Amino acid sequence: MSKACHSVIKVENLAKSYGGFQALSGIGFEVKRGEIFGFLGPNGAGKTTAIRCMLDLIRPSSGLLRIVGYDPQRDPVAVRARCGYLPGELRLDENITVNSALRFLRQLRGGDSACRRRAGALSERLELNTASKIKNLSKGNKQKIGIVAAFMHQPELLLLDEPTSGLDPLVQQTVMELVAEAQQGGATVFFSSHVLTEVQAVAGRVAIIRDGRIVEVAATSDLAARGTVEVRVVFAAPVILEKSQLAGLAGVELINSDDDGRFIQLAVTGKMDALVKWLADYPVASLETRQCGLEQAFHAHYGSEQEPAGGH
């Protein structure tokens, strides 16, 4: 059944309220098989609520949900068997060892030997000490248990709710590699985050959620192209530039420069061709570019009231 579906996640008019508080107000989107879908929004926007509805941990007030072809309320076990879930802050029984926790979670999934081998390999890769008691682990190491549990059964769909929360940069990198490998293996990844850079790095499409409403669903590349490119140029010798010298370059604006003429920062809208040709006349030591599309789209929807993490 699930294999026949093109959409791995289908959400239509999904609403969830807690008493008078509307956590989700009729959101809708689809995630296609094999894609990495970013779900972007600041804390409290409704990202976790949407994921918890998908796993039938909470029941929506109204709307339609189809996860890997199943209705989570009717077939929660079928959905969970095909999903790997990683919450932002993993909580486990503190008095057991990592090994016991993983064995228990593996047995809930049927406990096959391939799953055990993968759990072992993932633990090694993440340098997770499985003999240690969970209460003795740091937050990041606890999160690694969740990563192993989410990936060990090679799920069709990965629901990752701020998966890199509390992890050091090296492990964050490993997680992003695991996400990419899972996609190459045919898995679909639903990646919720408020860290713009990591979403931009892995997601093919992005939904931006604000106050329980989807404000935009677009390809990450479209969002990136829509915005400006920030260009940082370091010169090998001092170059004194006047703003008027850049006036002839369409879509190029000088943002910043230092007094001794060694560095300039530019914002470029549109094609880079004219700028590159113009720079050819100067002794350029290094040139760095950064797409600001996703960050700009985020700020456009949130204004100055929310500050995303890791935008740079």
Next chain:
Amino acid sequence: MAPFWTIFRFSSWRLRWTILGWGIPLMLLGLITVPFYDLVAENERQLRPVIQGLKPLVKSFIGGEEAEEIFTPQGFLALRYFAFLPLILGIFSAVAGSGMLASDEERGILDFLLAHPANRASVFFGRLLTLCCALIAILGLGWIGLWCGVLRAGSLHFSPGQLLLPYVSVLAVSAFFMTLALALSMMMPSRVTAAMTTGFIVLAGEIITSLAKAITQLEVAARFSPLTYFQANAMRDLHIRPVLGLLAFALLFSWLAWLGFQRRDIRVAGDGGWKFPFPARRK
């Protein structure tokens, strides 16, 4: 069925220290209490007038009209050992029953567990079975201790089967309180409130049942106390109807708790505070 047994095995393993923590003291209580019977029996001539001279209200707390039964082996065990068990196990039941799901839910553990392929029925009934087995194991340890005490004392002549009968009644009362706490934990906003409410019902029931032996006006109220239906002196004759009645209530509470759990939005850590309608404090 596989997740059910996985949850049952794992939950039982998690409860192993709880079982020993409650069972061993109960075992020791039996071992220590029984030898005192000989001392009480030897001093019957001095003690009986003291008991007879007690005011009815005071007497009600040591068994009322049955207080003088303390000089018989059956009465001694009923008054000095079994009478305390519903209170002791009532506290265990309130804590264990309210914590069966709500404790893990408030700690955020249930959320992650239910994201795995285990349906709510497996989690609920797997854990309920674990608690029932834990209760039976604790009572079993207590029974072993009491039996060893009886063997050591030599002057009390009860078979192991006879000693088991009051435990059946304790089991029924404890199951009542445990499932009540479980049902309340599914209705109230926090585990602590459910445990406290059940604990209050246990204590209020004990006081009302005791006082009703001296104050006739309380007899009607005592009918609603589950402890009225507890049979401490059932060594030679256990009435099955009160036991079945208490177990029927336990089933009803379990069913109510199951309904609550089925429809429940699983909370994440940090939720579950009790919001009293007090005016906001000034900062």
